[in-house]
Amino acid sequence: MDQTIANTSRIVLVTGPSGAGRSSAINVLEDQGFEAIDNIPLSLIPRLIEGDGAQLRPMALGIDVRNRDFSTEGLLELRRVLAGDAARSVDLLYLDCSTEVLARRYSETRRRHPLAPDETPTDGILREKAILEDLRGRADILIDTSELSIHDFKAEMEGWFARAGAQGMAVSVQSFSYKRGLPQGLDMVFDCRFLSNPHWVPELRPHTGLEPEVAQYVAADPRYSPFLDKVRDLSLLVLPACVEEGKAHFAIGFGCTGGKHRSVALAENPADALAQEGWRVSIRHRELERRGQPAAGPASHTGKASE
Incomplete structure (x- = not known):
């Protein structure tokens, strides 16, 4: 075949x-x-x-x-x-x-x-x-x-x-659980399991990384900001080169153990940062989707299409 x-x-x-x-x-x-x-x-x-x-x-x-x-x-x-x-x-x-x-x-x-x-x-x-x-x-x-x-x-x-040459490359930022395997089609993958886990905090366990108290807990880890800075810098280096190669879609994945807390909180931040840089970004949280929660859509500050 x-x-x-x-x-x-x-x-x-x-x-x-x-x-x-x-x-x-x-x-x-x-x-x-x-x-x-x-x-x-x-x-x-x-x-x-x-x-x-x-x-x-x-x-x-x-x-x-x-x-x-x-x-x-x-x-x-x-x-x-x-x-x-x-x-x-x-x-x-x-x-x-x-x-x-x-x-x-x-x-x-x-x-x-x-x-x-x-x-x-x-x-x-x-x-x-x-x-x-x-x-x-x-x-x-x-x-x-x-x-x-x-x-x-x-x-x-x-x-x-939209054609990459006309309106720019679409960027997808996704969170997922390593227990269920990597989503298909990812171009870059980052493991978030080294960060402090809200699962072990009883009052945070029922919530998700979309909620402020969970996101704040994850962000309080001293490794959080340096990690995000490096992810952002690497993404901004790679994405223009992918446009030059004619790619129309680029997918970035963030994984953690359950796909509910750390990877969700992590994915939201670079998606927003890339959108502010002018990239057309959509967000998808695979494990939250499985639970029937709203988990897919454009980044909150969707930027103009990159050239």
């Missing part, structure tokens, strides 16, 4: 529960210059981009659970194979949405859910989310459309996928 896939500059694999915005995402990517194809079977993708005549135009491929050969394992394996070519950038974009909002959308359109044609839409939504759970946790980019207007959604998509 590896030998039949030709070079393509960028491939975005778009998936997520039905009704979360996959078709809208495909349309936005097409407007950004991607060759876009929706509802494509996994088995056809290698043949689509193989051969000497394959174009270097970026591709956006919509993948649906209704496809006859769909499986989470198959999609993850396809991403692994495609990403095996160092000249190719491959992103798994997962569009998420709350069950309540999806059910409302189905009610408003009077459509039946494809996985529950004779049941309630909620039955199909829950069934589909269970199938896609592993993909959600291993996505390179996650966008929750629950509270986004169509205009906000378009702006979020353009922030991630």
Whole structure:
């Protein structure tokens, strides 16, 4: 399979529960210059981009659970194979949405859910989310459309996928737990387990690194500020070079034991600092997402696109 896939500059694999915005995402990517194809079977993708005549135009491929050969394992394996070519950038974009909002959308359109044609839409939504759970946790980019207007959604998509030469490279800063392994697609990883752990403070244990008292506790460690300074300096050295290389997306990960306290508090600070330097930054806290907490979005001081 590896030998039949030709070079393509960028491939975005778009998936997520039905009704979360996959078709809208495909349309936005097409407007950004991607060759876009929706509802494509996994088995056809290698043949689509193989051969000497394959174009270097970026591709956006919509993948649906209704496809006859769909499986989470198959999609993850396809991403692994495609990403095996160092000249190719491959992103798994997962569009998420709350069950309540999806059910409302189905009610408003009077459509039946494809996985529950004779049941309630909620039955199909829950069934589909269970199938896609592993993909959600291993996505390179996650966008929750629950509270986004169509205009906000378009702006979020353009922030991630605008051409690097036109609007700058998108930077993702993520926190995670080492117990669950590294997130896919990280370009730089920093281990935060050397810092003081709020888990051992009973009054802080139930809280997260997003809350001031936890962030202040982590920041009180004398190693915190020097570490952040070095991370910031290294990032500002590397990011412009990545733009020169034509990268459109760069991901930085911060890991700790549980992904709840130290890595979350750490990720928030450099994300904000890079945004103030003019980089377009989004933040994702993987383990908080697993607990159903709001954990993904733009940095609080999203800067203008870097040049």
